[in-house]
Amino acid sequence: MRLTLLILLLACLLPAAAEPRQSLVPGGLAVIRLSQDDPRDFNFRGKPVLITEVDGAPSALVGLPLSLKPGEHFIEARNGGQVYKKFFRIADKQYTTQHITIANDRMVNPYASDMERILAEKARKQKARNHYSKAAVDIDFLTPVEGARSGSFGRRRVFNGQPRRPHSGMDIAAASGTPIRSPSAGKVIELGDFFFSGNLVYIEHGQGLISMFAHLSEIDVSLGEQIEKGQIVGKVGATGRVTGPHLHWSLGLNGTWIDPALFLDE
Numbered sequence: 509m510r511l512t513l514l515i516l517l518l519a520c521l522l523p524a525a526a527e528p529r530q531s532l533v534p535g536g537l538a539v540i541r542l543s544q545d546d547p548r549d550f551n552f553r554g555k556p557v558l559i560t561e562v563d564g565a566p567s568a569l570v571g572l573p574l575s576l577k578p579g580e581h582f583i584e585a586r587n588g589g590q591v592y593k594k595f596f597r598i599a600d601k602q603y604t605t606q607h608i609t610i611a612n613d614r615m616v617n618p619y620a621s622d623m624e625r626i627l628a629e630k631a632r633k634q635k636a637r638n639h640y641s642k643a644a645v646d647i648d649f650l651t652p653v654e655g656a657r658s659g660s661f662g663r664r665r666v667f668n669g670q671p672r673r674p675h676s677g678m679d680i681a682a683a684s685g686t687p688i689r690s691p692s693a694g695k696v697i698e699l700g701d702f703f704f705s706g707n708l709v710y711i712e713h714g715q716g717l718i719s720m721f722a723h724l725s726e727i728d729v730s731l732g733e734q735i736e737k738g739q740i741v742g743k744v745g746a747t748g749r750v751t752g753p754h755l756h757w758s759l760g761l762n763g764t765w766i767d768p769a770l771f772l773d774e
């Protein structure tokens with residue numbers, strides 16, 4: 509009896525493993541319990557879904573696009589002639605609008621001569637965002653950089669008076685040169701100096717769970733490198749379309765960007 513009490517006490521003192529939080533809104537995350545009889549290869553809108561243990565139970569983690577319509581949706585699996593469906597309901601979420609002034613107007617209105625580069629980079633980014641491997645995945649994430657988090661994921665953005673795509677990640681305020689830790693193990697699937705994102709790195713953590721870090725002053729990993737959890741991947745900077753030094757972190761799941769805050773402690 510005393511031993512049980514001691515174990516309970518120790519369990520309370522240890523830092524709780526950060527389990528991803530469900531958020532059934534556009535830009536959020538669905539966590540769907542699977543039974544022992546369910547198949548383990550579900551898809552959402554044709555993309556394979558991450559399957560792992562959450563709170564000790566097999567679960568499907570589904571990234572919900574910002575463009576997803578509120579209402580009923582489902583993941584689906586086919587096994588032999590049988591079709592399995594799991595339904596979930598998405599509520600509406602109104603994201604606010606953010607007005608940003610960028611000193612270098614070329615970052616808002618690129619020259620015609622910039623377009624070839626921008627389109628080539630867009631294709632590389634799209635490919636990286638949709639990367640999927642069967643690798644094992646550790647969903648207990650570390651914070652990549654300590655600092656004030658913007659909470660601005662999903663905000664509609666107007667740069668120098670012109671509407672642009674919504675903010676696809678989290679901004680963390682930190683000084684230039686602050687080391688950036690990989691939140692989990694993974695593999696470097698893309699990197700380089702990009703027009704809007706500046707120096708960027710994509711890491712696939714397994715099963716289509718992807719971190720993208722942007723605006724780095726320095727990249728400290730190479731393409732194809734296997735990354736350990738907590739490994740330094742680069743340094744905070746102010747490259748690309750920014751108003752000052754910060755880390756931009758996007759988190760992708762089944763090909764869509766979701767709010768990275770859902771994978772961190774509150």
Ligand SMILES: [Zn+2]
Nearest residue numbers: 677678679756
């Ligand atoms: Zn950002």
